[in-house]
Amino acid sequence: MNKLLLLAIFLGLAGFCTATITCGTNAISPDGTNCYCQHGFYGTDASQGQTCQLCPNNTTTTSGTTNTGPSINVGACNQCISGFYVTAVANAASPGTAVQCQQCPANSNTSSAMTALGFCTCYDPNAAPLSSSVITCTCKSGYKGTPTTTAGSPSTCVANSVILSIFAALLSLVFLF
Structure with missing residues (x-):
């Protein structure tokens, strides 16, 4: 009887340890316990059944707690993608605005995603x-x-x-x- 009880406890714990969390659409769980919107998406809830929204054209986010949470809005889209520079910074205050981005001129680029006002480099x-x-x-x-x-x-x-x-x-x- 004790052996069966120990086996049941062991199997129950093994099942608990290998369970995977299911996140919402466009969301991931890097730590296996919490869901966050993927890079380039934002949302108030990334859990199963919820959907993270895609950032506007040429903008992106960082992943994790900075782009997922109850007060998160489009202002989390605070970076221009490579090849674009910032003409107006994002505003996370409700209702929020995404960063405004302009494409780099010919023969130039940005070295990485930009969050502050700046320009491309030839x-x-x-x-x-x-x-x-x-x-x-x-x-x-x-x-x-x-x-x-x-x-x-x-x-x-x-x-x-x-x-x-x-x-x-x-x-x-x-x-x-």
């Missing part, structure tokens, strides 16, 4: 910084050429001093002949 390290008034990648002051159009490629903006050195070398060759 692929060419010798390009002028982008801003609200500078939206085209051009070589910075003291450099000439056309900025590279591929991330990770070497700079194609050449320092004026290098150009002058090349010109001087060519000029000296002309006078040799």
Whole structure:
């Protein structure tokens, strides 16, 4: 009798330990006990039978308690996805507004998801910084050429001093002949 009771307790505990939690639509349970909306979704309840809402275009969230809970609204969508920069920050106060995002200009990108006002960076390290008034990648002051159009490629903006050195070398060759 005692052996059967111990076996029943053991099997009951084993079943409890291996039980999996079922979460709502667009939700996950990273710790196996609590449900949270997935990355890019937000909601007030992520438990079974509930649905987490998709963030607006080009915006995303962080996962976990910052995008799931009783007072969570679209303001949890507080990051622009890579390739977009922040033009207006999110507001989590009820009813909430998501971050406002603008696509990066040609030949530029963001290094990661952005939450604060900012701008993209040109692929060419010798390009002028982008801003609200500078939206085209051009070589910075003291450099000439056309900025590279591929991330990770070497700079194609050449320092004026290098150009002058090349010109001087060519000029000296002309006078040799």
